[in-house]
Amino acid sequence: MAQVTIKIPTQLRSATGGEGTVRAEGETVQGVLEHLFTAHPELRDSLTDSQGDLRRFVNVYLDGEDIRFGDGLGTPVADRQELQILPAVAGGR
């Protein structure tokens, strides 16, 4: 099992007791998130829909790379990688 760091956005820190960074383990992004949800169950509803897919305004990055450029939730993770969860933000330019 790979140990990864997960960065929690400010909007969701009430679910982690105010912590901005937590540790979790797994072999894929999905596995890591499941481990995260076990420790912090409130996060599951905020981040995933009833099918277990990521909600459409949730972006997840592995070492800065959008996981949709990899295998999405099936993207493999390695030790010491960083998973970042952020809301999709538009209105830019």
Next chain:
Amino acid sequence: MPATALTCRECGSTYPLEAQFVCSRCFGPLEAQYAEHPSAGDPDAIKRRIQAGPQTIWRYADFLPTDRVPTLPAAGPGGTGGLDGLPAGGTPLVRADRLAERLGLREVWVKNDAANPTHSFKDRVVAVAAARAKELGFTTLACASTGNLANAVAAAGAALGMPVYVFIPADLEEQKILATGIYGATVVTVRGNYDDVNRLCTEIAGERPDWAFVNVNMRPYYAEGSKTLAYEIAEELGFQAPDRIVAPIASGSLFTKIGKGFREWIDLGLLPEGTQVPIMSGAQAAGCNPVAAAFDAGHDVCRPVRPDTIAKSLAIGNPADGPYAIELARKTSGTISEVTDDEIRAGIKLLAETTGIFTETAGGVTTATLRKLAEEGRIGRDERVVIVITGEGLKTLDAVRGTFECREIAPSFDEFETIAEHRAEVTA
């Protein structure tokens, strides 16, 4: 300010009118909600209120989630005019008969938003966001930008006496970087594309609650500024909606807010009975086409792409409002198309040569999309079409360098005659 709350577009949760942009329940985007218009039920009274206002976006203050920078001292000696020196909106809507004729169309209009103070439509959204940031007590303005927004935020910050931090991709057009730094803004060039910059700013905004990131934590207010484009087009046409709008899509926010602006006025009875939201045609570059690709494939969500196009102001590979843009295009029987970089250059030239308006690359995308739809017969012969030109060509000069030749001569009349004759042969 008639706004009453922020509401989640996904799950409907409501929040107070603060610097919040994401629903803490489902992560959906928040949008301003309004109380009933003070003159609801009396369209003529609403029109009179609008027409009594200044020739800027503030004539539509009843429809915006902020007051007009109320905390500034009055203009004049010892005071500051605030944003009065940067009057956003009130840009021309011009009938483009020569462009229409070239494309075999009957009626084409150009909404030229390059005529804004910093030469792009971003002055509209920044005016609203900066006004709200002042109301909420923020002291620093910031943004993630591909250039135009950086220009607008830097200028607004200078006018308001607020420090500004802008974050842009390091490979941006030099003109856009210069036109930001000159106002005294701190320009942070990030090694990465806009999506990387946006990700960084979203993180910083979370950690710096005292900074107003106009397009991150101020986003629900900022985005509403785009509606004024729809209001102006309708008002300039004599309180009528056109049949079709062609507008560029980057994040999808501008496109969807134009649709929202028309919807609001239809619901208030400001447009003739039976008026529909115009057919909405979105324009993307082939080198950054996530919304067009999803639209073509019949998907509701956009798969991100890595941008590679000369249209850098549209180079958002991960457009958060993409799903709403797709929904709007479908609802109005519209389209979302993509055009190549060569078509974009040709679009810039076509607009310039037929209207005298020199647009940046995003306008090249829009014009090229109009041409494509016309050539494919997808625009009805009798449609009244408005294309939205969002920015100024002087900001993206590199894109058109080398697209025409100069004729050098000695200071001799004979030599000039040779050139003139040659020119006559070429154009004959």
